[in-house]
Amino acid sequence: MVTLKSGTSTAEVYLFGGVVTSFTKSGRDVLYVRPDAKFDKSKPISGGVPHCWPQFGPGEIQVHGFARNVDWTLVSSGEDTMTMKLLPNEYTKAMWDKEFEVVETVSIKDDALTCELAVTNKGSEPFTFTGSFHTYFAADIDAVQVKGLEGCESFDRLKEESGKVSAPITCKGPIDSLYKNAPSQIDLDVGGGNSVKITGAGWKDAVVWTPWTDMEACYKEFVCVENASCAEPVTVAPGATWTASTKLE
Numbered sequence: 001m002v003t004l005k006s007g008t009s010t011a012e013v014y015l016f017g018g019v020v021t022s023f024t025k026s027g028r029d030v031l032y033v034r035p036d037a038k039f040d041k042s043k044p045i046s047g048g049v050p051h052c053w054p055q056f057g058p059g060e061i062q063v064h065g066f067a068r069n070v071d072w073t074l075v076s077s078g079e080d081t082m083t084m085k086l087l088p089n090e091y092t093k094a095m096w097d098k099e100f101e102v103v104e105t106v107s108i109k110d111d112a113l114t115c116e117l118a119v120t121n122k123g124s125e126p127f128t129f130t131g132s133f134h135t136y137f138a139a140d141i142d143a144v145q146v147k148g149l150e151g152c153e154s155f156d157r158l159k160e161e162s163g164k165v166s167a168p169i170t171c172k173g174p175i176d177s178l179y180k181n182a183p184s185q186i187d188l189d190v191g192g193g194n195s196v197k198i199t200g201a202g203w204k205d206a207v208v209w210t211p212w213t214d215m216e217a218c219y220k221e222f223v224c225v226e227n228a229s230c231a232e233p234v235t236v237a238p239g240a241t242w243t244a245s246t247k248l249e
């Protein structure tokens, strides 16, 4: 595990899954880790800022892709920033035989956490992927308001229904919805007078997920608000690099 510190903020990053498991501001946990999370590599760490890559959700390969259940390599680390990398191995090639390099830099500065992702195509053919930062926010589910998606086209993955967002999103039952062409800024009220400003760059969509009583033990304590590119796959040309970032403050 790599720990970062800056001012009143701290962060923790696990190389298994390349996941930020903790971000605190003045002692408050901004992120959430589910009580059923395992840190022994037996399954992906369920919480924090996990990767869905190179596949968002279910599809041809395992659900949410493999980036969250393999070891990333530490490239560098300092007091408030670290960089890690993911390259193909036999396990990933068996599922997705592409020559990729994924680099993520995690940093904390001025009480903000920034995760920057760079996907490079090292092969000679274009490849496509979908993905997200499946970010778990500590929240009082009854107080959650996701603001900024008004006007976006939505797709309710539970009801398989399209729609349009007309008001801030609140949680009154299970939600697994995709919001297309999301704006760069989303404001998330988490209760107790706290909110998180989520600034995305390079991503196209947003996703909101709450399992509701499917996860009876913990659903009241978190909501996932994801920066994603999943409505349409991203194409990366040979030698090209796709970049995207998420800033939480």
Ligand SMILES: O=P(O)(O)OC[C@H]1O[C@@H](O)[C@H](O)[C@@H](O)[C@@H]1O
Residues within 6 Å of the ligand: 044, 045, 046, 047, 057, 064, 176, 209
């Ligand atoms: O439970 P996981 O694998 O960490 O993923 C969290 C959830 O992510 C959501 O996007 C999926 O629709 C759920 O099915 C899934 O449970």
